[in-house]
Amino acid sequence: MTEKTILSVNDMTCGHCVGTVRKALEEALPGAEIAVDLATHKVEFTGDRAKGEAAIREAGYTPEAG
Template identity: 60%
Template sequence: MTAVFTVPDMTCGHCEKTVRGALDEALPGAAVTVDLSSKKVTVEGDANKAEEAIREVGYSPERVAA
Protein backbone atom coordinates (compact mmCIF):
# COMPACT_ATOMS: atom_id res chain seq x y z
CA MET A 1 0.00 0.00 0.00
CA THR A 2 1.31 3.45 -0.91
CA ALA A 3 0.78 6.31 1.53
CA VAL A 4 1.29 9.93 0.48
CA PHE A 5 1.61 12.79 2.95
CA THR A 6 2.13 16.52 2.73
CA VAL A 7 4.38 17.70 5.56
CA PRO A 8 4.04 21.51 5.59
CA ASP A 9 6.51 22.00 8.44
CA MET A 10 9.31 20.11 6.63
CA THR A 11 11.39 23.08 5.50
CA CYS A 12 15.05 22.08 5.10
CA GLY A 13 17.47 19.26 4.43
CA HIS A 14 17.70 18.42 8.13
CA CYS A 15 13.90 18.05 8.26
CA GLU A 16 14.02 15.78 5.23
CA LYS A 17 16.71 13.60 6.80
CA THR A 18 14.80 13.40 10.10
CA VAL A 19 11.54 12.35 8.40
CA ARG A 20 13.33 9.79 6.21
CA GLY A 21 15.15 8.34 9.24
CA ALA A 22 11.93 8.02 11.22
CA LEU A 23 10.24 6.19 8.36
CA ASP A 24 13.25 3.91 7.78
CA GLU A 25 13.13 2.96 11.45
CA ALA A 26 9.35 2.47 11.62
CA LEU A 27 9.06 0.60 8.31
CA PRO A 28 12.41 -1.12 7.63
CA GLY A 29 12.97 -1.87 3.96
CA ALA A 30 10.01 0.22 2.79
CA ALA A 31 10.45 2.43 -0.26
CA VAL A 32 10.47 6.05 0.93
CA THR A 33 10.52 9.15 -1.27
CA VAL A 34 10.86 12.61 0.26
CA ASP A 35 10.44 15.66 -2.00
CA LEU A 36 11.40 18.72 0.01
CA SER A 37 10.38 21.22 -2.68
CA SER A 38 6.76 19.99 -2.71
CA LYS A 39 6.86 18.91 0.98
CA LYS A 40 5.55 15.52 -0.14
CA VAL A 41 6.46 12.16 1.39
CA THR A 42 5.56 8.86 -0.26
CA VAL A 43 6.05 5.57 1.54
CA GLU A 44 5.22 1.96 0.77
CA GLY A 45 3.67 0.21 3.74
CA ASP A 46 1.41 0.86 6.69
CA ALA A 47 0.08 4.43 6.41
CA ASN A 48 -0.82 4.64 10.08
CA LYS A 49 2.67 3.59 11.19
CA ALA A 50 4.20 6.07 8.74
CA GLU A 51 2.03 8.92 9.98
CA GLU A 52 2.80 8.08 13.61
CA ALA A 53 6.55 7.94 12.90
CA ILE A 54 6.50 11.38 11.26
CA ARG A 55 4.50 12.84 14.18
CA GLU A 56 6.86 11.28 16.74
CA VAL A 57 9.79 13.29 15.33
CA GLY A 58 7.83 16.54 15.56
CA TYR A 59 6.18 17.07 12.17
CA SER A 60 2.55 17.41 11.09
CA PRO A 61 1.82 15.04 8.21
CA GLU A 62 -1.43 15.42 6.27
CA ARG A 63 -2.57 12.37 4.29
CA VAL A 64 -3.40 12.91 0.65
CA ALA A 65 -4.77 10.55 -2.00
CA ALA A 66 -2.05 8.42 -3.55
Protein backbone atom coordinates in the same frame (compact mmCIF):
# COMPACT_ATOMS: atom_id res chain seq x y z
CA MET B 1 1.91 -4.76 -4.56
CA THR B 2 2.22 -2.73 -1.39
CA GLU B 3 0.03 0.34 -1.10
CA LYS B 4 1.83 3.67 -1.39
CA THR B 5 0.93 6.50 0.96
CA ILE B 6 1.44 10.13 -0.05
CA LEU B 7 1.37 12.76 2.68
CA SER B 8 2.01 16.50 2.79
CA VAL B 9 4.40 17.58 5.53
CA ASN B 10 4.30 21.36 5.28
CA ASP B 11 6.47 21.96 8.35
CA MET B 12 9.42 20.24 6.63
CA THR B 13 11.56 23.28 5.72
CA CYS B 14 15.15 22.15 5.12
CA GLY B 15 17.46 19.28 4.26
CA HIS B 16 17.81 18.37 7.93
CA CYS B 17 14.01 17.99 8.16
CA VAL B 18 14.07 15.68 5.14
CA GLY B 19 16.72 13.51 6.80
CA THR B 20 14.81 13.40 10.07
CA VAL B 21 11.56 12.35 8.37
CA ARG B 22 13.33 9.74 6.22
CA LYS B 23 15.14 8.26 9.24
CA ALA B 24 11.91 8.09 11.26
CA LEU B 25 10.18 6.23 8.42
CA GLU B 26 13.14 3.88 7.87
CA GLU B 27 13.09 2.93 11.55
CA ALA B 28 9.30 2.49 11.70
CA LEU B 29 8.96 0.68 8.36
CA PRO B 30 12.12 -1.34 7.62
CA GLY B 31 12.39 -2.13 3.92
CA ALA B 32 9.78 0.42 2.86
CA GLU B 33 10.22 2.46 -0.29
CA ILE B 34 10.54 6.08 0.85
CA ALA B 35 10.65 9.30 -1.18
CA VAL B 36 10.83 12.74 0.43
CA ASP B 37 10.52 15.87 -1.73
CA LEU B 38 11.30 19.10 0.11
CA ALA B 39 10.22 21.36 -2.78
CA THR B 40 6.65 20.01 -2.75
CA HIS B 41 6.61 18.97 0.94
CA LYS B 42 5.48 15.49 -0.17
CA VAL B 43 6.44 12.26 1.56
CA GLU B 44 5.71 8.93 -0.13
CA PHE B 45 6.21 5.53 1.45
CA THR B 46 5.06 1.95 1.19
CA GLY B 47 3.85 -0.09 4.12
CA ASP B 48 1.60 0.60 7.09
CA ARG B 49 0.15 4.10 6.74
CA ALA B 50 -0.68 4.46 10.45
CA LYS B 51 2.85 3.49 11.51
CA GLY B 52 4.34 5.88 8.98
CA GLU B 53 2.15 8.79 10.08
CA ALA B 54 2.92 8.06 13.74
CA ALA B 55 6.66 7.99 13.02
CA ILE B 56 6.49 11.38 11.28
CA ARG B 57 4.51 12.85 14.19
CA GLU B 58 6.95 11.42 16.75
CA ALA B 59 9.78 13.07 14.79
CA GLY B 60 8.03 16.41 15.40
CA TYR B 61 6.26 16.99 12.08
CA THR B 62 2.62 17.25 11.01
CA PRO B 63 1.65 14.88 8.19
CA GLU B 64 -1.58 15.59 6.33
CA ALA B 65 -3.37 13.70 3.55
CA GLY B 66 -1.42 14.34 0.35
